[in-house]
Amino acid sequence: MAIEAPSAPVLGQALKRKEDPRFIQGQGRYLDDIRLTGMLYMSLVRSPYAHARLVKIDKQPALAVPGVLAVITGEDLAGLGLHWMPTLAGDKQMVLATGKVLFQYQEVAAVVAESRAAAYDGAAAVEVEYDALPVLVDAKHALDPGAPLLRDDREQKTNQIWHWESGDSMATAAAMAKAEVTVKQDVYFPRCHASPLETCGCIADMNKATGRLTLYVTSQAPHVYRTVLAMVAKLPEQMIRVVSPDVGGGFGVKVGVYPGYVVAVVASIVTGHPVKWVETRTEHLGSTAFARDYHMNVEIGATKQGRVQALRVHTLADHGAFDSQANPSKWPAGLFNICTGSYDFAAAFVDVDAVYTNKPPGGVSYRCSFRVTEASYLIERAMDVLAAELKMDPADLRRKNFIPPERFPYTTPLGWTYDSGNYPANFEKALGLIGYDDLRREQTERRARGELMGIGISSFTEIVGAGPSAQFDILGLKMFDSAEIRVHPTGKALARFGVRHQGQGHETTFAQIVGSELGLPAADVLVEEGDTDTAPYGLGTYGSRSTPVAGGAAALCARRIREKAKKIAAHLLECGEHDVEWADGKFRVAGAPERAVTMQDCAFAAYTNPPPGLEPGLEATYYYDPPNFTFPFGTYVAVVDIDPGTGEVKVRRFLAVDDCGVVINPMIVDGQIHGGLTEGFAIAFMQEIPYDSEGNCLASNFTEYLVPTAVETPHWETDRTTTPSPHHPIGAKGVGESPNVGSPSAFVNAVVDALSPLGVRHVDMPLTRERIWRVLREHGVVSA
Amino acid sequence: MIPAAFEYAAPKTVAEAIALLRGADSGGKILAGGQSLVPMMRFRLAAPNLLIDITRIPELRIFKEESGYLRIGAMVTHGELERSAMVGERYPLLASTARVVADPIVRERGTICGSLVHADPAGDWGAALIAARAQAVVTGPAGERTMPLDDFLVDTFTTALGEDEILTEVRVPTPPALSGGNYQKIERKVGDFATAAVGVQLTLSEQGAVEAVGIGLCAAGPVSLRATAAEGMLIGKVLDDASITAAAAAAATQAEPTADTRGAIDYKRDMVRVLTSRALHAARAAIRA
Numbered sequence A: 001m002a003i004e005a006p007s008a009p010v011l012g013q014a015l016k017r018k019e020d021p022r023f024i025q026g027q028g029r030y031l032d033d034i035r036l037t038g039m040l041y042m043s044l045v046r047s048p049y050a051h052a053r054l055v056k057i058d059k060q061p062a063l064a065v066p067g068v069l070a071v072i073t074g075e076d077l078a079g080l081g082l083h084w085m086p087t088l089a090g091d092k093q094m095v096l097a098t099g100k101v102l103f104q105y106q107e108v109a110a111v112v113a114e115s116r117a118a119a120y121d122g123a124a125a126v127e128v129e130y131d132a133l134p135v136l137v138d139a140k141h142a143l144d145p146g147a148p149l150l151r152d153d154r155e156q157k158t159n160q161i162w163h164w165e166s167g168d169s170m171a172t173a174a175a176m177a178k179a180e181v182t183v184k185q186d187v188y189f190p191r192c193h194a195s196p197l198e199t200c201g202c203i204a205d206m207n208k209a210t211g212r213l214t215l216y217v218t219s220q221a222p223h224v225y226r227t228v229l230a231m232v233a234k235l236p237e238q239m240i241r242v243v244s245p246d247v248g249g250g251f252g253v254k255v256g257v258y259p260g261y262v263v264a265v266v267a268s269i270v271t272g273h274p275v276k277w278v279e280t281r282t283e284h285l286g287s288t289a290f291a292r293d294y295h296m297n298v299e300i301g302a303t304k305q306g307r308v309q310a311l312r313v314h315t316l317a318d319h320g321a322f323d324s325q326a327n328p329s330k331w332p333a334g335l336f337n338i339c340t341g342s343y344d345f346a347a348a349f350v351d352v353d354a355v356y357t358n359k360p361p362g363g364v365s366y367r368c369s370f371r372v373t374e375a376s377y378l379i380e381r382a383m384d385v386l387a388a389e390l391k392m393d394p395a396d397l398r399r400k401n402f403i404p405p406e407r408f409p410y411t412t413p414l415g416w417t418y419d420s421g422n423y424p425a426n427f428e429k430a431l432g433l434i435g436y437d438d439l440r441r442e443q444t445e446r447r448a449r450g451e452l453m454g455i456g457i458s459s460f461t462e463i464v465g466a467g468p469s470a471q472f473d474i475l476g477l478k479m480f481d482s483a484e485i486r487v488h489p490t491g492k493a494l495a496r497f498g499v500r501h502q503g504q505g506h507e508t509t510f511a512q513i514v515g516s517e518l519g520l521p522a523a524d525v526l527v528e529e530g531d532t533d534t535a536p537y538g539l540g541t542y543g544s545r546s547t548p549v550a551g552g553a554a555a556l557c558a559r560r561i562r563e564k565a566k567k568i569a570a571h572l573l574e575c576g577e578h579d580v581e582w583a584d585g586k587f588r589v590a591g592a593p594e595r596a597v598t599m600q601d602c603a604f605a606a607y608t609n610p611p612p613g614l615e616p617g618l619e620a621t622y623y624y625d626p627p628n629f630t631f632p633f634g635t636y637v638a639v640v641d642i643d644p645g646t647g648e649v650k651v652r653r654f655l656a657v658d659d660c661g662v663v664i665n666p667m668i669v670d671g672q673i674h675g676g677l678t679e680g681f682a683i684a685f686m687q688e689i690p691y692d693s694e695g696n697c698l699a700s701n702f703t704e705y706l707v708p709t710a711v712e713t714p715h716w717e718t719d720r721t722t723t724p725s726p727h728h729p730i731g732a733k734g735v736g737e738s739p740n741v742g743s744p745s746a747f748v749n750a751v752v753d754a755l756s757p758l759g760v761r762h763v764d765m766p767l768t769r770e771r772i773w774r775v776l777r778e779h780g781v782v783s784a
Numbered sequence B: 001m002i003p004a005a006f007e008y009a010a011p012k013t014v015a016e017a018i019a020l021l022r023g024a025d026s027g028g029k030i031l032a033g034g035q036s037l038v039p040m041m042r043f044r045l046a047a048p049n050l051l052i053d054i055t056r057i058p059e060l061r062i063f064k065e066e067s068g069y070l071r072i073g074a075m076v077t078h079g080e081l082e083r084s085a086m087v088g089e090r091y092p093l094l095a096s097t098a099r100v101v102a103d104p105i106v107r108e109r110g111t112i113c114g115s116l117v118h119a120d121p122a123g124d125w126g127a128a129l130i131a132a133r134a135q136a137v138v139t140g141p142a143g144e145r146t147m148p149l150d151d152f153l154v155d156t157f158t159t160a161l162g163e164d165e166i167l168t169e170v171r172v173p174t175p176p177a178l179s180g181g182n183y184q185k186i187e188r189k190v191g192d193f194a195t196a197a198v199g200v201q202l203t204l205s206e207q208g209a210v211e212a213v214g215i216g217l218c219a220a221g222p223v224s225l226r227a228t229a230a231e232g233m234l235i236g237k238v239l240d241d242a243s244i245t246a247a248a249a250a251a252a253t254q255a256e257p258t259a260d261t262r263g264a265i266d267y268k269r270d271m272v273r274v275l276t277s278r279a280l281h282a283a284r285a286a287i288r289a
């Protein structure tokens, strides 16, 4: 039989993405593309009030709408014990409201109908009577004595959800008191939303004949959904199949389980039909997981020469009506205590107070490894505030304080051990490429002419790859991830994973990892994810964890295959196993490398000619529990010019020099960086979900919640350094989130730098024209 | 996000379309590019019984210079105008407006006349064509009538159009020698309506004095606004930094913007000042020797 020779090494090649032809040609199969026989549609009735008592729900007008089959309310669910559900963060959340509503757009009732249009008409016809209650919008007033108590269902009669601390408060206070220079700054990271192109949705299909429930759902973590469903709906887990088809972007919004999914399951059980529910954009922006909303106060103590000594951070976290953020269970503020960043602090202390408000729940999403974005933004902003206080170039301040390369692995005062890093090398490469010194000279000249030009640096450190099982779990499920590889007789392979990509390119990069470990071309490795019936168990794709965790599983699973194949190779080469070496993608006889067999030879033999005593076949499964997180880092530099008449900021240049360890596919890394930078740009300049004093959402569609187009988006310049992770099987670190994490501070630092001659030290995002204009006006700048 | 049920008709002539409008007894709506109407229907802010699609009426595609006017038929899209070399050469105000209306996808479907009938004070064509002193040509059962655009645009989402009338055409005077024009717009992103925008059409005398000037303000009141005070101040003056600054200030004073997520009143008012000044400078620069 004809067997292809193995190709050149596939790791590190800029292979075109295997998934792109189907996506680019509109041939992806997304949730809303799936139409099952007899399928019904569901639409949700949502609260127009942010806080109100539910007086009465009249289903009759909806039931009179042609095509409407059922109306489900919270009281109906209460009969099944399903009106509340547990959240991943250890709180509980209403499925359909009973008693009262706690945010605008909260789910109040569901209408099931024969067509989507009838379901909408039905939802509009349901009559709900509300009795408005006092609304709590501003987190800063959540703990005031007179504040309305939002969650009267809880034992603790307070709007405080929890208080969390990290670090040594006494040592930090002492170091701060002794510091020659201290700076203090309030920094707000606004509430924003990832809002992927595809909104959330599901089809619940309870097959009465088999008793089996299939849930097609837009999920980044299908296995978690299966287990949560088994727990919430009390269905036997083997009778549930969760299928996450092609996902049109997730960014963390598709990790949590939403009320609509639970109601759709109930609706399918009740009607005996498959039930589809797909959000509108307004429902998506108004009710699914928001991001950030951290009110932070930061203090740094330093010497006059600019050596940082102590960092103290207090944060007020606005979680909305329920604590349903998708964080590892024992980490209520996620990985926020990575906020010492790339710098060598002797002492640090962080505390976070989380509060309820009358806003939708969420908190952890938008391309962010569990609050690392807030942390990175804070420290990079604070370093610039310190530089301004010291009248020092922010680049020089960073140089003075980087954790030196020889101190890795480095343990921070807040307890993280960074795996590897070479910050100075990465930093100097970036500053050299952008021509930092020339830019500063140009800035001096422009300032002399009254022009507003700014240069902003972010030299961030990320923490990704949750996470080591000793500390990281979600509802007790350890945060390992898995791979299963089957090598077929013809030497082609099927590789399945517990993660679920949403645009990251796993079908290509994981094929490259497996291919390089097995000596197979990436084209010969088919990657499959998203079906809990076929994929091995895993916690899903978010927090940049796929490459650090599932990518590790891919390599180690392939090596397990190689171990077995080696026995087969020895059999084929008629030598002892210890005489066989794996070199240049083949098994070779030690000392006689021209005597060699390929993986394809071994695969064929595994099914046709296995060595006596060896189990036939060539398959393996691997569950990888990472020993540590990985810590990608980078230097981003933004150059901006401000129009003093309109307040418009023009991003003249933006350079990103990332270090994500060993690169699997440089083109995909660049693509991830481009996408994340565009999001970071949007967050810095235009995105926020504000609420008025009545709790009305003021950005519930794309007219108000702005997503940049190619026209606004700056040109991105990218480059890299490579510092492998010492513990990851192939030295990779994960890269998906770095650009969103690292870029907002670069933009804001650049804008503040441009405004610094006026005495400006900080401006909160989003940096809209109007906000800049107001700063200019306050400082007496009027221009035409 | 799903419109209410409706009927659909696609007439081939203006007369047929008018007959359909009459027959629908106020329940009919003209469908041109659908770029304002369809979103309204999806939000159920509009729920017509009958949609009368005018995209297949050849006579509404007229787009040419004739007897001192540029005739822009009802089915001329923003994109068509944007790509026209003749407009690029002789109507710099229109060319610079077409480039900033909505986004390229919307521009390929949306029409200038549809935008005028929609009469959104934040629509760009109202301000630009007021500056250009355009005429609206309206056709109904009794025939055709023509009026200055200032009279056609009555109030927010309200025009002088009768229930069974169609805006068949808008006519823009062909600028004489020593004319220039420009449109300046601030938007939060491409595809956004203006935070503020200003259109200027300018004609200078041989001596360099302002002979004629039109200034239209977008998103600066309940309807597209003519900056009459600023226009009056400029007539007969030499267009220099001082007169431009004074006119810009007058335009800002006349503006009555409302506060929304695009900005507070003081910001929007100041943007009228900044953009009027920039549009006047740019209009002067667009005058060809």
Ligand SMILES: Cc1cc2nc3c(=O)[nH]c(=O)nc-3n(C[C@H](O)[C@H](O)[C@H](O)COP(=O)(O)OP(=O)(O)OC[C@H]3O[C@@H](n4cnc5c(N)ncnc54)[C@H](O)[C@@H]3O)c2cc1C
Pocket (backbone or CB within 6 Å): B029, B030, B031, B032, B033, B034, B035, B036, B037, B038, B039, B074, B100, B101, B102, B103, B106, B109, B110, B111, B112, B113, B114, B115, B116, B117, B118, B122, B123, B124, B125, B161, B165, B166, B167, B168, B191, B192, B193, B194
């Ligand atoms: C995403 C988006 C962004 C936009 N941004 C901008 C922007 O920045 N600036 C801007 O100015 N506009 C903007 N628009 C609106 C756009 O310009 C529309 O194309 C225009 O307002 C309507 O033209 P239309 O041909 O699509 O009209 P339609 O939507 O078909 O009709 C609009 C209204 O006019 C009526 N109508 C249309 N034509 C006639 C006629 N000849 N006679 C009588 N009645 C008629 C219809 O019955 C309807 O009431 C935007 C639209 C979208 C969807």
